[in-house]
Amino acid sequence: MSAESVVSSLFQLRLVIHVVDTSVRHAGLTLVLLSMFPLFTGNRHLFGKSYVVQAINQSYLRKSALLKFVGDRLKPQVIGAGINDYLLEEYRTVQHNLRDIPDLPPEMLYETRSSLLSGVFSQLGPQAVTLYAALVAVFNPSKISLAQLAVIEQTNTSLRQTFGMLSFWFQQLPQDVARMGQFYMQLDAKPEMKDGDTPYPRPGYDKSVGMSIEFRNVSFNYPSTKTDRSALSDVSFTIQPGNLVVIVGSNGGGKTTIIKLLSRFYDVDAGTIFVDGIPIQEYRMEELRKGIAMLTQEHDLFPVSIQEDVALGSPDKSAIRDTEKLTESLRLSGAEHIVNNFSEGINTILEPVSNGYVSFDGDRDEELQAIYKSFAKSTSVSGGERQRLVAARTFMRLLSAPVKLATIDEPSSALDPAGEFKLFSHLREARKGRTMIFVTHRFGHLTKHADLIICVKDGKVVETGTHLELLSTDGEYAHLYNVQAQAFSSAA
Numbered sequence: 001m002s003a004e005s006v007v008s009s010l011f012q013l014r015l016v017i018h019v020v021d022t023s024v025r026h027a028g029l030t031l032v033l034l035s036m037f038p039l040f041t042g043n044r045h046l047f048g049k050s051y052v053v054q055a056i057n058q059s060y061l062r063k064s065a066l067l068k069f070v071g072d073r074l075k076p077q078v079i080g081a082g083i084n085d086y087l088l089e090e091y092r093t094v095q096h097n098l099r100d101i102p103d104l105p106p107e108m109l110y111e112t113r114s115s116l117l118s119g120v121f122s123q124l125g126p127q128a129v130t131l132y133a134a135l136v137a138v139f140n141p142s143k144i145s146l147a148q149l150a151v152i153e154q155t156n157t158s159l160r161q162t163f164g165m166l167s168f169w170f171q172q173l174p175q176d177v178a179r180m181g182q183f184y185m186q187l188d189a190k191p192e193m194k195d196g197d198t199p200y201p202r203p204g205y206d207k208s209v210g211m212s213i214e215f216r217n218v219s220f221n222y223p224s225t226k227t228d229r230s231a232l233s234d235v236s237f238t239i240q241p242g243n244l245v246v247i248v249g250s251n252g253g254g255k256t257t258i259i260k261l262l263s264r265f266y267d268v269d270a271g272t273i274f275v276d277g278i279p280i281q282e283y284r285m286e287e288l289r290k291g292i293a294m295l296t297q298e299h300d301l302f303p304v305s306i307q308e309d310v311a312l313g314s315p316d317k318s319a320i321r322d323t324e325k326l327t328e329s330l331r332l333s334g335a336e337h338i339v340n341n342f343s344e345g346i347n348t349i350l351e352p353v354s355n356g357y358v359s360f361d362g363d364r365d366e367e368l369q370a371i372y373k374s375f376a377k378s379t380s381v382s383g384g385e386r387q388r389l390v391a392a393r394t395f396m397r398l399l400s401a402p403v404k405l406a407t408i409d410e411p412s413s414a415l416d417p418a419g420e421f422k423l424f425s426h427l428r429e430a431r432k433g434r435t436m437i438f439v440t441h442r443f444g445h446l447t448k449h450a451d452l453i454i455c456v457k458d459g460k461v462v463e464t465g466t467h468l469e470l471l472s473t474d475g476e477y478a479h480l481y482n483v484q485a486q487a488f489s490s491a492a
C-alpha cells in the first residue's frame with residue numbers, strides 16, 4: 001500500500017467518524033475498532049504479484065485427476081473398459097469431501113479463501129468503516145442528514161463488491177453441481193446409437209466360452225470423414241468361439257475399424273455384425289463392452305497410482321485390493337521390474353495432474369521458478385515401459401473379469417522384438433478359451449499360431465485362412481510375410 005493511499009484512507013476514516021459520531025453515540029470508538037479489521041484479514045489479491053502456488057489438498061487433486069477421465073484422450077478407454085460406475089462413485093466421494101471448496105485453480109482458491117465465511121470477511125474487512133456507517137444509516141435513518149448520506153454513498157462500492165463475491169460463491173455451488181451432472185453425463189454417454197435390451201452374455205451362454213463373431217457384408221464410413229472411400233466395404237468373415245485371430249494388412253486397410261465396431265463405438269452403415277448369433281445392436285452396450293478386453297496403442301496411463309491403474313483393468317472394484325492379481329498382471333506384462341524402480345512402488349503416480357502454478361512475474365524469478373519446477377513429477381517411463389504398464393491393465397482384466405473377447409491392436413510399437421514376443425506369448429497363454437484378435441504389422445510368430453488370419457486391404461477383406469493356407473495361395477498375405485522375412489534374412 002502506498003503512502004499516498006494510507007494518508008487518503010486516514011482522511012476518509014476521520015471524515016466518516018466525524019459524520020457518524022455526530023449522529024450516533026460511541027460510533028467513533030466502534031469505527032476505530034472496525035478500521036483495524038484489515039490488519040487481521042490481510043490482502044489476498046495476487047494480481048500483478050510474483051508468486052507460485054501448489055495445491056496439496058488430496059481431495060482437490062483427486063477430483064482434478066477424475067476429471068481427466070472424461071477428457072477426450074481417456075474417455076474412449078473409460079467407456080471401453082466399463083469403469084464408469086467406479087469413477088462416478090469416486091467422484092461423488094471426492095465432491096462430498098470437498099464440500100464448499102469450489103472448482104477453481106489453486107491461485108483463485110487462495111484469493112477467494114477456503115470458506116464462504118472467511119471470504120466474506122476478507123472482502124468486508126478493508127471496507128468495514130464505511131460499511132458500519134451504512135448500517136447506522138439503515139438502523140437510524142432519522143439521525144442521518146443528506147450530507148452524511150453522501151459520505152455513506154461511498155459504501156455502495158464495498159457493498160457491491162461484497163455481494164458480488166457472495167453471489168460468486170452461491171453461483172459456484174450450482175456450477176459444481178452442474179459439473180458433477182456433466183461428469184455423470186459424459187461417463188454415461190450413450191452416443192446417438194440406440195442401446196439394445198438383451199443382456200450379454202445371453203442367458204444360457206457360458207461366460208467363460210469365447211465370443212463368436214460374424215461380419216456379414218459390413219460397410220462403414222466414419223461420420224466425420226470427407227472421402228468417398230469407405231473405411232470398410234462389404235466385409236464378411238466368421239470367427240469361431242475361442243479362436244486366435246490375427247488381422248493383417250497395409251496402413252489404412254481397416255484393421256482398427258473392425259476392432260472399434262466390435263466394441264460398438266460406431267454402428268455399421270450396411271450389413272450386420274453378429275455376436276454369439278444375434279445382431280450386435282440387440283445387446284446392452286455396457287454389458288457387451290464388459291465382456292471385451294481392449295488393448296490398443298492409443299491406450300495410455302491413467303492419472304492415478306500404478307496400483308489403481310492396473311486394478312482398473314477389472315470393472316470389479318475389489319480388484320484394487322487384490323495384490324496377488326496385481327503382481328501377476330505386472331509380471332505377465334513385463335512391468336514388474338519397472339515398478340521396483342520407484343521408491344513409492346505401486347503407489348507411484350506416473351501421470352499426476354498438475355498441482356502448481358507460477359504467475360507471469362514469478363516465472364521471471366529464478367527462485368520461484370525452481371520451486372515451481374520442484375512440484376513437477378520426477379518420475380517418468382520410456383515408451384516401451386509405458387506400454388507394458390498399460391498392458392498390465394489388460395492382464396488384470398483377463399485374470400479377473402468374465403471376458404469373452406480380447407482385442408489387441410498394435411500395443412507394442414515401442415517394445416523391442418524380444419519384449420513384444422514375450423508379451424504376445426503371455427497374452428496367448430492368458431486366452432484360456434476366450435476369443436482373441438490381434439492387429440499387428442509384425443506378425444511372423446503370431447500368425448503361425450493363429451486359427452484364422454484376416455488380410456485386409458483398402459477397406460476390403462482380400463484373404464482369410466491359416467498361415468500355411470495363405471502362404472500357399474501366394475497372395476497379399478504371402479507378399480507381406482515375405483517382405484518381412486526377406487528383411488530379416490538380408491539383415492542377417
Ligand SMILES: Nc1ncnc2c1ncn2[C@@H]1O[C@H](COP(=O)(O)OP(=O)(O)OP(=O)(O)O)[C@@H](O)[C@H]1O
Nearest residue numbers: 222224225231249250251252253254255256257258
Ligand atoms: N476417427 C476416424 N475418422 C475418420 N476416418 C478415420 C478414422 N479412423 C480411421 N479412419 C480412416 O478409416 C480408414 C481405415 O482406418 P483404420 O485405422 O481402420 O486402418 P488400419 O488398417 O488400422 O491402419 P493402420 O495399419 O495404419 O493402423 C483409413 O482410411 C483411415 O484414414
